[in-house]
Amino acid sequence: HRCIFLWCSSDLPIRGAISYDSSDQTALYIRMLGDVRVRSQVGFEPEGRGSYPYLCIDFRTLHCERLRRLLSFQRYLHSSRLLWGTTHLNPLHILDEDYIGQAKCMLEQVGSWNFDLFLFDRLTNGNSLVTMTFHLLNQYGLLELFQLDMVKLWRFLVMVQEDYHSLNPYHNAVHAADVTQAMYCYLREPKLAKSLTSCDILLGLLAAATHDLDHPGVNQPFLIKTNHYLAKLYRNSSVLENHHWRSAVGLLRETGLFSHLPAEEGLKMERQLGSLILATDISRQNEYLGKFRTHLNQDDLCLSNASHRHFILQMALKCADICNPCRPWELSKQWSEKVTQEFFHQGDIEKKHKLEVSPLCDSQRNSMGNIQIGFMTYVVEPLFAEWGRFSDTRLSQTMLGHLGLNKASWGGLVQQERPSSPDELEPSSPC
Numbered sequence: 001h002r003c004i005f006l007w008c009s010s011d012l013p014i015r016g017a018i019s020y021d022s023s024d025q026t027a028l029y030i031r032m033l034g035d036v037r038v039r040s041q042v043g044f045e046p047e048g049r050g051s052y053p054y055l056c057i058d059f060r061t062l063h064c065e066r067l068r069r070l071l072s073f074q075r076y077l078h079s080s081r082l083l084w085g086t087t088h089l090n091p092l093h094i095l096d097e098d099y100i101g102q103a104k105c106m107l108e109q110v111g112s113w114n115f116d117l118f119l120f121d122r123l124t125n126g127n128s129l130v131t132m133t134f135h136l137l138n139q140y141g142l143l144e145l146f147q148l149d150m151v152k153l154w155r156f157l158v159m160v161q162e163d164y165h166s167l168n169p170y171h172n173a174v175h176a177a178d179v180t181q182a183m184y185c186y187l188r189e190p191k192l193a194k195s196l197t198s199c200d201i202l203l204g205l206l207a208a209a210t211h212d213l214d215h216p217g218v219n220q221p222f223l224i225k226t227n228h229y230l231a232k233l234y235r236n237s238s239v240l241e242n243h244h245w246r247s248a249v250g251l252l253r254e255t256g257l258f259s260h261l262p263a264e265e266g267l268k269m270e271r272q273l274g275s276l277i278l279a280t281d282i283s284r285q286n287e288y289l290g291k292f293r294t295h296l297n298q299d300d301l302c303l304s305n306a307s308h309r310h311f312i313l314q315m316a317l318k319c320a321d322i323c324n325p326c327r328p329w330e331l332s333k334q335w336s337e338k339v340t341q342e343f344f345h346q347g348d349i350e351k352k353h354k355l356e357v358s359p360l361c362d363s364q365r366n367s368m369g370n371i372q373i374g375f376m377t378y379v380v381e382p383l384f385a386e387w388g389r390f391s392d393t394r395l396s397q398t399m400l401g402h403l404g405l406n407k408a409s410w411g412g413l414v415q416q417e418r419p420s421s422p423d424e425l426e427p428s429s430p431c
Helices: 025-034 064-080 091-098 101-107 115-125 129-139 151-161 173-187 198-210 220-225 227-232 239-255 263-278 283-296 306-321 329-352 368-390 392-417
Strands: none
Touching: 025 101, 025 115, 025 198, 025 368, 101 115, 101 129, 115 129, 115 173, 115 329, 129 173, 129 198, 151 173, 151 198, 151 239, 173 198, 173 220, 173 306, 198 239, 198 263, 220 239, 227 239, 239 263, 263 306, 283 368, 329 368, 329 392, 368 392
């Protein structure tokens, strides 16, 4: 069986908690989205199971069957013609022969903010994440630059795509591909394009592709209150993000993608990958946003400094992860429907098993429009306003423009959904 590498150190800092005494509305909304409610005092029990066995999600056994892996990998190898010993061909030549014409045409516009990932996923027969990530890595010349074995890379991407749960309405491989495409748009912004190293770009794209790897379709508070073993393992701190990172490292090691690099260099890249993925923890939103705002106010960001470049990559990934409200309405609305469906599904599970229903997950008390307006107001707008200060470009203005229009559209829909006032319901008096 495949081994997923998990670490837990006694000196691991517990970070990201937001005080529940705060009256700040932004902090309140972020807490509702997924902050930790209870700090477990239970000792470290990596093999412990939840007190609700029917709710316990065993990450260790998902997608681990060797036969399915082998058959799936052979299927992809066959479809890409690598099976016939053509591994030394130019990757662009291989891709040219395999991509469906329309999908290939779409990739020529991969840097467009209007890129329709839903259509692209259909054109690639559900392989948008593999196709997108391989294309971008190849386009940057990273396979040759880092001497990445093409078969190992393809196998890694196939396994990453498979370890996203296709039954999740939102946290699936299509979302990962969308975040990867958004990350590419940000990497092309002038400030970043002229400053980032090839290693920065490689890590940024890989982090985007793996940032929600093996997501169960429920949030962190759900795992904590069901006493899931992962919540114990990571001491209720960035539970999902730690698991996404460790799962990605497990696949990197299983495929040996970085095995040709010096050991210390490989470990460094794994740590940096983790630092990027952990930054997507929504409960640490104010921490990162405050640091970003301070840097901008003091005008002290220096992208020739490696640590500053890494911080900007963290902020770029955070933006890419929650950029759906900044897409054109016809795309943004589809993402909103999917994330709301996932929220409400969790709420239905909680109701079924007599658990407290998590905020935003009760379909009887929340509407899609109100959820989106709150998310835009307290989470998305503050982040993208600061990103716009950092990178005042046409793309930033486009994103903020879509955000404003989409928020207004949701406001209009919410108004339509509200019942008429009693006065309006009364028949008019006869003359």
